[in-house]
Amino acid sequence: MTIASFLETLMGGLMAGMLYSLVALGFVLIYKASGVFNFAQGAMVLFAALAMARFAEWIPGLTGINSPVLANLLAFAGAGVMMFLVAWIIERLVLRHLVNQEATTLLMATLGISYFLDGIGQTIFGSDIYKIDVGMPKDPIMMFENVFEGGILINKEDLYAALIAAVLVGLLTMFFQKTSTGRALRAVADDHQAAQSIGIPLNRIWVIVWCVAGVVALVAGMIWGSKLGVQFSLTTVALRALPVVILGGLTSVPGAIIGGLIIGVGEKLSEVFLGPYVGGGIEIWFAYVLALVFLLFRPQGLFGEKIIDRV
Amino acid sequence: MATKLIGDVILDVKNISLSFGGVKALTDISFNVREHEVRAIIGPNGAGKSSMLNCINGVYTPQQGSISLRGQTFSHMDSHQVATMGIGRTFQNLALFKGMSVIDNIMTGRNLRIKSNLFLQALRIGPAEREEFRHREFVEHIIDFLEIQAYRKTPVGQLPYGLQKRVDLGRALAMEPQVLLLDEPMAGMNVEEKQDMCRFVLDVNQEFGTTVVLIEHDMGVVMDISDRVVVLDYGKKIGDGTPDEVRNNEEVISAYLGTSH
Numbered sequence: 001m002t003i004a005s006f007l008e009t010l011m012g013g014l015m016a017g018m019l020y021s022l023v024a025l026g027f028v029l030i031y032k033a034s035g036v037f038n039f040a041q042g043a044m045v046l047f048a049a050l051a052m053a054r055f056a057e058w059i060p061g062l063t064g065i066n067s068p069v070l071a072n073l074l075a076f077a078g079a080g081v082m083m084f085l086v087a088w089i090i091e092r093l094v095l096r097h098l099v100n101q102e103a104t105t106l107l108m109a110t111l112g113i114s115y116f117l118d119g120i121g122q123t124i125f126g127s128d129i130y131k132i133d134v135g136m137p138k139d140p141i142m143m144f145e146n147v148f149e150g151g152i153l154i155n156k157e158d159l160y161a162a163l164i165a166a167v168l169v170g171l172l173t174m175f176f177q178k179t180s181t182g183r184a185l186r187a188v189a190d191d192h193q194a195a196q197s198i199g200i201p202l203n204r205i206w207v208i209v210w211c212v213a214g215v216v217a218l219v220a221g222m223i224w225g226s227k228l229g230v231q232f233s234l235t236t237v238a239l240r241a242l243p244v245v246i247l248g249g250l251t252s253v254p255g256a257i258i259g260g261l262i263i264g265v266g267e268k269l270s271e272v273f274l275g276p277y278v279g280g281g282i283e284i285w286f287a288y289v290l291a292l293v294f295l296l297f298r299p300q301g302l303f304g305e306k307i308i309d310r311v
Numbered sequence: 312m313a314t315k316l317i318g319d320v321i322l323d324v325k326n327i328s329l330s331f332g333g334v335k336a337l338t339d340i341s342f343n344v345r346e347h348e349v350r351a352i353i354g355p356n357g358a359g360k361s362s363m364l365n366c367i368n369g370v371y372t373p374q375q376g377s378i379s380l381r382g383q384t385f386s387h388m389d390s391h392q393v394a395t396m397g398i399g400r401t402f403q404n405l406a407l408f409k410g411m412s413v414i415d416n417i418m419t420g421r422n423l424r425i426k427s428n429l430f431l432q433a434l435r436i437g438p439a440e441r442e443e444f445r446h447r448e449f450v451e452h453i454i455d456f457l458e459i460q461a462y463r464k465t466p467v468g469q470l471p472y473g474l475q476k477r478v479d480l481g482r483a484l485a486m487e488p489q490v491l492l493l494d495e496p497m498a499g500m501n502v503e504e505k506q507d508m509c510r511f512v513l514d515v516n517q518e519f520g521t522t523v524v525l526i527e528h529d530m531g532v533v534m535d536i537s538d539r540v541v542v543l544d545y546g547k548k549i550g551d552g553t554p555d556e557v558r559n560n561e562e563v564i565s566a567y568l569g570t571s572h
Contacts, residue, residue, distance in 0.1 A: 180418075180425040180443075187408045187419045194406035197368065198486055199394030199423040251410070 008152045009268050015158035017264020018165040022220040023241035024248065024256040025169065026213045031250045032176075033185045033209035034095070036106040042238025043117035044214060046230075047086065049221030050121045051079035053130035053230040072134050076222070083214030086117070091206045099192055099202065118235065127232070132225040136160055161223045168219055169257055172212070176253060185209055189251075243291035249304025259302065263287045317538065318346030321522055322367070322490055327376035329362055336362040337373065337546045344490065349516050349523045351533045354543035355566060360526040361403060363543065364492050367524070368400050369393035380490070395423060399488030401479045403495045403526075409468035413478050416467050417453055420485025421446040453481045457511060473504040480511060484519075491515065493525040497532055505529070509536055530567070534558065542566070 023045065030038040055075035065071050094109050137156040176182040188195045188205045196202055221230070224237050241260075248259025263286075271283045294301060322344040329337040337359045344350045352360050365371045367378055369388040377384050380396055388396075399420075408416050425446060454463055457477045462470060467478055476496065483491055496512065497505045513536055516523050527533045533540060534554040542550035542557055544566040550557045557563055 180422055183411075183415060183419055184422050186411055186415070187422075190408035190410055191406045193370070193390070194402065194408065194482075195419070196390035197394060197400050197402075197406075198420050198482060199391055200419065201391045 004152055005272075008154075009272050010265060011152065011154055012158070013265030013268035014261055015155070015162040015264070016268065017261035018162035018257075019158075019220070019223060019260075020241050020244045020263055021169065021257045021260025022165045022216065022223070023237055024244040024260055025172065025253065026216045026220065027238075027241065027245045028248075028250060028253055028256045029172070029209060029213045029216065032189045032253075034106070034206060035103055035189055036110060037103075037250070038213070039107065039110040040114035040117055041213070041217065041241075042235035043114040043121070044083070044086070044217035045221040045224070045237055046232065046234045047117045047121040047221075048079050048083055048214065048218035049132065049225040049230045049234055050125040050130065051082045052076060052218065052222055053132045053225060054125040055079060056132065057130070068133070068135065076218070079218050080215060083218055084211050087207050087210030087214050090210055091203060095206050096203060118232075122232075130225075130230040132222055132230055134222060134226055136226050157227065161227075164219065164223065168216065169253070172216075173253055175212075181205075181208065240287065243287035245301075246291040247294050247301055249301030252301070252303035255301055255303030263290065266290060317348045320344070321346040321381055322524070323379045324363075324367070325377050325379075327363070327366055327373045327378070329359075329366060329371055329373040335546050337366070337543075340376070340543070340546075340548050342541045342548065342551055344522060344524055345539075346522055347516070347520050348538040349512070349525065349536055351537035351540045352524065352526045352543060353528070353530065353533050353540055356528075357545075358543040359546040360543055361494060362546075364400070364494055364524070364526055367393075368398065368492060394486065397486075397489035398492060399483035399486040399490070400492035401476075401483050401494060401496060403498060405472075405475050405479055407467045407475055407479055407482070410466060412464050412466055413454070413459060413470070413481075414447075414450060414463045416478055417450045417481045417485045418446065420482040421450065423486065450481075450485055453484050456484075456514070457481050458507075473500055473507075476500070476504075476508065477511070480508075480515075484515065484521075487519075488521060490522045490524060493523060495526050495528060497527060497529055505532060512536060 023041065026041045026044065027038060030036055030041070052075050055078040056072055059065060059071045059074050059078075063074075065074070090113060094113065095106075098106055098109060137160070139156060140153050141156050141159075143152045143154055176185065184195070184200045184205055185208070187198075187200055188202060192202060195205075220237070221234065224234055228234070244256060244259040244263050246259075247262060248255030248257070267283045267286045270286050271280070275282055320343045324343065325341050327337055327340045328335070340359075340363060342350075352363055354360050362371060366373045369385075369390045369392060372387055379385070380398065383396070385393070385396075408419065411419075425442065454460055457480065459474060459477055459481070462474060467475060470478070480493070480496065493512065497508050500508065509532060512523060512525065515521050525533075525537070534557075537554060539552060540550070540554055540557045541548060542560070542563045544562075549562040549566060550560040552560070
């Protein structure tokens with residue numbers, strides 16, 4: 001094992017981790033703003049990716065636009081509008097009627113939303129495997145050739161994806177910490193009743209936060225979709241993000257990012273270093289075992305709020 | 312102490328009736344609140360005091376009657392709309408944003424007044440920066456007023472109860488409400504904390520001219536700081552007047568002390 005190959009594995013892990021973080025962020029956003037663990041996050045990723053893929057396919061035919069860049073941009077915007085509609089409908093038909101209800105009730109409601117989105121997405125957009133081609137470069141690049149012999153091989157697609165994810169995360173952090181709407185979101189997360197009493201419009205806040213989560217799902221869906229193809233199994237991407245959320249803490253945006261990175265790196269390193277001894281396939285279960293360990297010893301995650309109950 | 316000028320009726324409650332299923336919480340309650348006064352609603356446990364406040368605040372919608380603020384009548388309002396009309400409130404069982412710092416909690420009270428664009432805020436550009444600064448200054452003023460400077464960055468969940476009550480008051484004050492509803496501001500406090508809270512309530516009333524409607528259990532406190540008192544018992548109004556009038560009202564005495572038969 002050389003340093004170069006170690007670094008290569010590390011970089012691969014970090015970049016994969018960034019993508020996990022992106023999906024995990026969707027969970028954290030909604031949890032922070034409404035105290036709901038949103039089971040529908042995976043369905044939202046699939047729905048957004050389907051919309052994006054199909055719009056990109058339809059737009060050149062309908063409008064006669066030939067430039068793939070423009071078509072992709074329009075498709076992205078169109079899918080964004082779809083996610084806004086989804087957020088608005090969810091607020092109208094579901095959340096509005098569940099103000100001040102138990103967390104479990106809301107959780108079950110999101111489970112319902114998840115099945116609904118899975119179904120309606122495939123009804124509208126079809127259920128085949130579709131392609132998203134946003135022109136991500138597929139060829140790998142070599143780095144540090146003069147530092148290590150042979151250099152480090154880096155997947156350019158992963159690198160770009162990680163950069164996009166990083167920018168999005170930066171924007172979201174600013175939104176939450178620096179704006180009055182961000183503050184209002186955090187307030188709503190803590191106490192619905194009190195937030196309303198000082199004039200924070202609960203309904204608008206929920207639409208905003210589901211929209212933001214929708215956009216995050218769209219970006220995640222776009223990136224994963226262009227890697228793996230848009231198909232039903234994209235919903236399981238959300239399952240991959242579950243351990244990330246447990247690790248990072250449900251209430252922490254930085255937690256989602258660092259959790260994602262740890263899991264990405266952990267998966268890759270364990271596969272390479274432990275794989276030969278215990279047999280391959282560690283990558284598949286590593287994250288879940290790590291999450292279990294965390295649940296045993298630090299249930300609030302790395303950065304989550306520790307809940308102290310006064311008795 | 313400056314003598315304050317009590318103005319015209321600002322909040323008018325007319326014939327309010329509220330029931331939950333078969334339980335009548337309030338029956339035909341009418342009273343008014345004048346500008347700049349401290350108006351108390353008292354009564355034994357279960358008299359309907361909190362229900363009354365929740366009606367004014369828009370949490371409950373009464374089946375009958377109307378409430379008007381400065382002549383503007385509202386019957387179906389939610390809490391958010393009531394807040395935009397200039398009615399602020401505190402809670403009997405604290406409802407603070409526990410994970411957030413004292414400053415952030417109070418800043419949320421400014422939310423309705425922040426006008427600048429979301430993107431400008433995120434980037435801290437020009438007018439947005441100045442606006443944030445202005446609101447922050449106002450909040451610092453409230454923090455000084457409530458004497459909680461030392462805790463401004465502390466997450467509210469970690470503060471002792473008495474201080475949390477002050478933060479609750481601070482958040483409502485940050486709205487610059489015309490009418491401030493206080494739901495048992497002194498509940499669960501020791502004598503010293505009660506005195507502090509009384510002082511804050513009176514200062515708010517005198518310095519800012521805010522009209523205060525408060526619910527209180529502790530008769531002593533109420534009689535000392537209120538201008539006029541409404542007494543409720545089993546959802547009905549049994550007395551209304553100055554503290555002295557109320558104190559000598561037969562019905563009130565029997566409601567509180569019981570009658571000898």
